[in-house]
Amino acid sequence: MLNRVILISNLEDAKRELTSIGVEPIAVEIMAPKAVFRAVKVKDIKAVAANIIKQEMLAIGGEAAAAYGALNQSIEKTDVLILGTLKHFRLFTAKLKQHQFGLPQIAGEIETILQYYDYVPRPMTIGQQLFDFAKRTYIMGILNVTPDSFSDGGKYSDLNSAINHAEQMAAEGADIIDIGGESTRPGSERISAEEEIDRVVPVIEKLIHKISIPLSIDTTKAEVAAAALSAGAAMVNDISGLRFDPKMPELVAQAKVPICLMHIQGTPQNMQVNPSYSDLMGEIIGYLQEGLAIAKRAGILHEQIIIDPGIGFGKTVEQNLEIVKKLCELKVLGCPILVGPSRKSVIGKVLDLPVEDRLEGTLAMVALSAANGANIVRVHDVKAAKRTVKMVEAIVRRK
Numbered sequence: 001m002l003n004r005v006i007l008i009s010n011l012e013d014a015k016r017e018l019t020s021i022g023v024e025p026i027a028v029e030i031m032a033p034k035a036v037f038r039a040v041k042v043k044d045i046k047a048v049a050a051n052i053i054k055q056e057m058l059a060i061g062g063e064a065a066a067a068y069g070a071l072n073q074s075i076e077k078t079d080v081l082i083l084g085t086l087k088h089f090r091l092f093t094a095k096l097k098q099h100q101f102g103l104p105q106i107a108g109e110i111e112t113i114l115q116y117y118d119y120v121p122r123p124m125t126i127g128q129q130l131f132d133f134a135k136r137t138y139i140m141g142i143l144n145v146t147p148d149s150f151s152d153g154g155k156y157s158d159l160n161s162a163i164n165h166a167e168q169m170a171a172e173g174a175d176i177i178d179i180g181g182e183s184t185r186p187g188s189e190r191i192s193a194e195e196e197i198d199r200v201v202p203v204i205e206k207l208i209h210k211i212s213i214p215l216s217i218d219t220t221k222a223e224v225a226a227a228a229l230s231a232g233a234a235m236v237n238d239i240s241g242l243r244f245d246p247k248m249p250e251l252v253a254q255a256k257v258p259i260c261l262m263h264i265q266g267t268p269q270n271m272q273v274n275p276s277y278s279d280l281m282g283e284i285i286g287y288l289q290e291g292l293a294i295a296k297r298a299g300i301l302h303e304q305i306i307i308d309p310g311i312g313f314g315k316t317v318e319q320n321l322e323i324v325k326k327l328c329e330l331k332v333l334g335c336p337i338l339v340g341p342s343r344k345s346v347i348g349k350v351l352d353l354p355v356e357d358r359l360e361g362t363l364a365m366v367a368l369s370a371a372n373g374a375n376i377v378r379v380h381d382v383k384a385a386k387r388t389v390k391m392v393e394a395i396v397r398r399k
Helices: 011-020 025-034 047-059 086-096 103-118 159-171 193-207 222-231 248-255 280-298 317-325 327-333 345-351 359-371 382-396
Strands: 037-046 063-066 077-085 124-126 129-131 138-144 176-180 215-218 235-238 259-262 305-308 376-379
Touching: 011 025, 025 086, 037 047, 037 086, 037 103, 047 063, 047 077, 047 086, 047 103, 077 086, 086 103, 103 327, 138 159, 138 382, 159 176, 159 193, 176 193, 176 235, 193 215, 193 222, 215 222, 222 235, 222 248, 235 248, 248 280, 259 280, 280 305, 280 317, 280 327, 317 327, 317 345, 317 359, 345 359, 359 376, 359 382, 376 382
Parallel strands: 138 176, 138 376, 176 215, 215 235, 235 259, 259 305
Antiparallel strands: 037 077, 063 077, 124 129
């Protein structure tokens, strides 16, 4: 039997399949948007607007679903699930722009997120290196110069061992080294900015003369970030998404360096105390959207921002697994996506393994993250992750 269902995930897939059966080029361009299906969720809109959305999408052959009470307007607001092909959405957004009730703005937002979803983030310069996300997934090596990090606390807390380990990761293929001086494991206690600076700055000052790849400072404190950037770091990785220190946005804007905004529920001290969500991916995206707005107000350029869903930061095992499975949903924010699954407790709980025996579980999460849209993976085991990502790319990025 030669009949089959084929997988078409995007316009390139559609064009490839149409071309392979001999469809003429002009017809390929016309038909490809009809072969790509999208489901868009619009949050918390007025019932009258929801009814118009439903009518307009149904009129062109698509679908839209809203809460039952929206029909007779017995409820004030509802979420709407809009279902259709890319062609449907092109016709649909054009119609919405002719209405009132905030629908032109919703149409513009839908156009933007569909564009972001289907295209690779633009290249980013970190230090002296160009990161072209259309070409490959990049590897961020973890260097914790702390006595109490969950996986490698104390192993690299003296200067020589830290330098040697960073050099090893660079030799194994790391594209960037992320240096942290304060543990953010669940229940960890905060340290002073002075102590954090004392841990990270000597390492940065020495490393910039030892390796050519850029260095990132993993901190939530503007004072620490400023010292690290002055010492030679080229990027800030803020697990709070610009929430813990109000001075951080202005500092990053003035320094004109890239920043990674991560999602976290709570703080490292309490984040694993019964984390709960009514809409996991929606709430993560909402948190990151707010972070992008904070960054924009401070003058940080959108093309200088990386986003991270925060595996293990205020999530249960099931929630962490769902994030990796639905990672591509974060693409609607239009930023490169960083994922840090390395040796996390989710792996330990699924496989019932201690932290030192989680390599295979880490690589499984690295592989699925890369396949589902990650542009950077943050890992302890650089050589193994590099090989894993290269194999994934041979599959998902092949021409």
